[in-house]
Amino acid sequence: MRIAIAEMRRRRGRWLSIVGAVAFIVFLVLVLAALADGLFIGTTGALATGDSDALVYSTDGRRSLVRSELPISDLPEIAAVTGVADVGALGVLLTTATAATAPFDAAVIGHIPGRAGEPTKLVDGRRPEVGEPGVVLADASLEDEGISLGDTLTIVGTSQSLSVVGFVEDSRYLLAHSLWVPLETWEALRIEVRPETARLGAFVQAFPILVEEGADVERVAGEIDRVMGATETVTTDEAALSLPGVEQQESTFTAIIAASFVVVGLVIALFFALVTLEKRGQLAILKAIGSSNVLLLQGVLLQALIATVAGYAVGFLLARLLGFILPSTVPVAFLPATAASLFLATVAMGGVGAAFSFRRVIRIDPASALGGEA
Amino acid sequence: MTAMFVDDVTKVYGEGHTAVRALCNASISLRDNEFLALVGPSGSGKTTLLSVIGGLLAPTSGSVVIGDTTLTHLSKKEQTRFRANRVGFVFQGFNLVPFLTARENMTVMASISDNSRKDIEERADQLLGELGLADRSDNLPEQLSGGERQRVAIGRALVTDPDLILVDEPTASLDTELGTQVVKLLASEIKSRGKAGIMVTHDLRMVEFTDRTVEILDGELLTGSDPAAGD
Numbered sequence: 001m002r003i004a005i006a007e008m009r010r011r012r013g014r015w016l017s018i019v020g021a022v023a024f025i026v027f028l029v030l031v032l033a034a035l036a037d038g039l040f041i042g043t044t045g046a047l048a049t050g051d052s053d054a055l056v057y058s059t060d061g062r063r064s065l066v067r068s069e070l071p072i073s074d075l076p077e078i079a080a081v082t083g084v085a086d087v088g089a090l091g092v093l094l095t096t097a098t099a100a101t102a103p104f105d106a107a108v109i110g111h112i113p114g115r116a117g118e119p120t121k122l123v124d125g126r127r128p129e130v131g132e133p134g135v136v137l138a139d140a141s142l143e144d145e146g147i148s149l150g151d152t153l154t155i156v157g158t159s160q161s162l163s164v165v166g167f168v169e170d171s172r173y174l175l176a177h178s179l180w181v182p183l184e185t186w187e188a189l190r191i192e193v194r195p196e197t198a199r200l201g202a203f204v205q206a207f208p209i210l211v212e213e214g215a216d217v218e219r220v221a222g223e224i225d226r227v228m229g230a231t232e233t234v235t236t237d238e239a240a241l242s243l244p245g246v247e248q249q250e251s252t253f254t255a256i257i258a259a260s261f262v263v264v265g266l267v268i269a270l271f272f273a274l275v276t277l278e279k280r281g282q283l284a285i286l287k288a289i290g291s292s293n294v295l296l297l298q299g300v301l302l303q304a305l306i307a308t309v310a311g312y313a314v315g316f317l318l319a320r321l322l323g324f325i326l327p328s329t330v331p332v333a334f335l336p337a338t339a340a341s342l343f344l345a346t347v348a349m350g351g352v353g354a355a356f357s358f359r360r361v362i363r364i365d366p367a368s369a370l371g372g373e374a
Numbered sequence: 375m376t377a378m379f380v381d382d383v384t385k386v387y388g389e390g391h392t393a394v395r396a397l398c399n400a401s402i403s404l405r406d407n408e409f410l411a412l413v414g415p416s417g418s419g420k421t422t423l424l425s426v427i428g429g430l431l432a433p434t435s436g437s438v439v440i441g442d443t444t445l446t447h448l449s450k451k452e453q454t455r456f457r458a459n460r461v462g463f464v465f466q467g468f469n470l471v472p473f474l475t476a477r478e479n480m481t482v483m484a485s486i487s488d489n490s491r492k493d494i495e496e497r498a499d500q501l502l503g504e505l506g507l508a509d510r511s512d513n514l515p516e517q518l519s520g521g522e523r524q525r526v527a528i529g530r531a532l533v534t535d536p537d538l539i540l541v542d543e544p545t546a547s548l549d550t551e552l553g554t555q556v557v558k559l560l561a562s563e564i565k566s567r568g569k570a571g572i573m574v575t576h577d578l579r580m581v582e583f584t585d586r587t588v589e590i591l592d593g594e595l596l597t598g599s600d601p602a603a604g605d
Contacts, residue, residue, distance in 0.1 A: 002478075002485055003471065010473040010514070285469045288430055289530070290458020290486045292451070366454075367430040369465055370421050370542045 003286075004299030008306060015307060018271045022264060022311025023318065026346055029260045030319035033338050036253035038331035039175075043249070044240035045139075046109055046173035052088070052117045052208035053217045055239040059230045063242035065092050065173075065205045072183075072202045074228065078209065081227050083220035085212040088117035089204040091186050094176060095193055096156040101146050107173035108155060110186020110204070117208025119180055125149045125166030128182050136162035137180040140169045144328040145177075153179065158192040160185070174243065175331065208236075257342075261349050268304055268353025276300075276357045280364060287366035296361050300354050308350030312343055376439075377570030378404040378427065378538055383436030385422055385593075396422040397433070398593045404538075409564050409571045411581040414590035420574045421542065423590065427572065428461055428540050429453035441537050458487040462531030464560070466543040469527065470515040476526045477502060477511040480533045487534045494533055501529040505559065521552040528560055532567070539564055539571040545580060557583045 008015045041048070047055065047065075056078060061068025072089060079087045091110035096103050111118050113128050119137065128135045136153060142164075147153070153162045162181065171178045181189070183204070191198045211220045221233035234242065241247050276283070283296060316339065323332055385397040396419045404410055414420045425431035427438055429445045438445040440460060448456060457463075470479045480498035484491040502511050505525040515523050524544060531539050544560060545553030557573070561583040564571040573584060581587045589596040 003474070003482060006478065007473050281469070282471060285465060286471070286486070287454070288428070288457065288465075289463055289483070290454055290456075290461075292454055295485065367425045369463070369469065370425050370428075370430065 019310045023314035026315025027318045034332040038333040042175045042331040045170040048240040056207040083215040086116040086210040088115035105176040107176040110183040116210045119168040119171040121169035137166045139178045140167040265349040265353040269356040272357040284369040288369035304350040304354030379439040383433045386434045411584040411587040419593040462536040462539040464541040541573040
């Protein structure tokens with residue numbers, strides 16, 4: 001171990017090059033992961049961070065909040081299903097809103113305050129009361145657009161003004177800024193923006209549900225669909241992944257990140273293969289004087305660990321710095337859980353890469369140290 | 375007392391008509407406090423014999439006993455441990471770890487052998503003084519002269535207080551004057567500690583500093599002289 005550390009300390013240039021290579025790949029991976037997480041949250045936040053275990057859609061809605069339509073009168077029947085602890089309601093209106101600032105894309109989301117499905121991450125102000133008119137809980141991303149508590153928003157094509165009473169985080173829908181309003185407000189806005197829906201009566205687009213403690217979500221979902229007949233109930237995670245393009249977007253980023261990790265492993269493997277080749281003589285001497293293979297392999301692993309941890313630290317800092325200078329329009333989210341899992345993956349790939357040189361180290365013949373071969 | 379005994383060792387490389395007999399029924403013994411020179415032309419088998427004695431190469435037949443241990447009966451793992459604790463090596467061309475200082479090249483044995491770090495460090499400091507390297511202890515090998523590097527290598531071989539010192543062409547990278555100094559120092563260190571040592575060399579000028587010379591030719595040991603015994 002001491003030999004391995006002394007080598008890294010006294011041959012800094014060489015080791016800095018491998019740390020730099022790992023840092024560069026980690027930087028790319030972290031930025032990609034932050035973009036993936038940012039896009040995922042920006043697209044699915046309204047559902048994923050909502051207070052629900054599952055969502056009930058109409059069967060013909062095919063898991064789409066926009067296509068699904070269910071009469072509000074279904075709510076008590078769903079609430080009565082065994083295992084259901086609470087039922088809320090969700091309706092979405094994709095439109096344009098204005099404030100003193102420029103118009104922006106908005107997803108006006110009708111919900112029942114205090115019931116299942118409401119956004120959980122309140123960061124400023126308060127939530128609307130049930131049926132409270134003229135108020136809106138806005139996504140915190142609007143603060144970057146210059147909107148503050150008490151500002152008045154107008155939904156284009158309507159006569160209604162909405163006063164911002166609070167901000168919630170990570171609650172956007174399909175990358176549009178979400179505006180959470182009581183269900184009654186949403187219905188009025190919907191009829192003004194889409195008058196053709198007036199004849200449909202009081203409907204919502206999904207019922208978010210919470211299940212009782214200890215109840216199996218899948219089982220409760222199946223029971224709801226059996227009782228209701230024309231519904232499709234899916235877990236909140238499934239609902240998020242069912243949004244248009246989300247699954248493809250996730251799998252694309254996952255593939256790129258996985259490929260980058262293979263590159264980390266290859267870079268480490270190649271580096272240690274070259275170093276081992278160069279140190280052949282020195283390793284033969286160490287073996288001849290009594291170094292065990294285990295001791296030498298521990299040194300290789302330790303060096304790979306230090307190189308990958310240091311590379312990760314540098315890459316992480318660079319990625320975070322980039323995060324600070326990126327404009328708010330770029331959807332990036334640096335999540336601790338993602339950073340932790342990528343750290344473990346980086347270290348694991350470093351270990352796997354280093355392990356490729358194990359056979360080479362083990363096969364070095366200590367007898368080659370004699371006769372001037374080393 | 376017999377420090378080392380090689381009994382009827384044969385080493386054959388390859389098989390069938392491509393077989394090469396590197397050692398033929400070699401037998402040799404070495405007493406404590408004895409420094410032996412093994413001489414012979416290139417390809418005579420002297421390095422092969424040294425490798426077999428050091429447990430670096432398994433003989434085709436025969437046995438090697440060092441002290442009370444039959445080396446050839448040990449597993450590879452046990453032989454590695456035996457080398458770390460009971461055998462000291464001085465290699466041709468210095469062969470120090472280039473990124474370790476003179477002192478660290480000696481104390482590296484604390485990680486390799488069963489000796490305590492404290493013992494190794496104390497012995498390393500003592501050896502650095504004896505070998506005239508006290509003021510060079512923090513220098514890397516590239517900052518040392520050829521003679522100094524070989525003295526560090528001698529220190530590394532002695533720092534574990536081994537029973538047997540095996541030396542491979544110690545003067546190969548040195549001029550005559552330096553080579554002579556190094557071999558004299560080596561002989562003095564081995565003798566002063568009452569150890570047994572074998573030096574492989576093709577430089578016949580160096581044999582005068584040893585107790586006995588054994589010649590090897592085509593894998594066969596020839597009768598040697600024993601200057602100490604007045605042969």
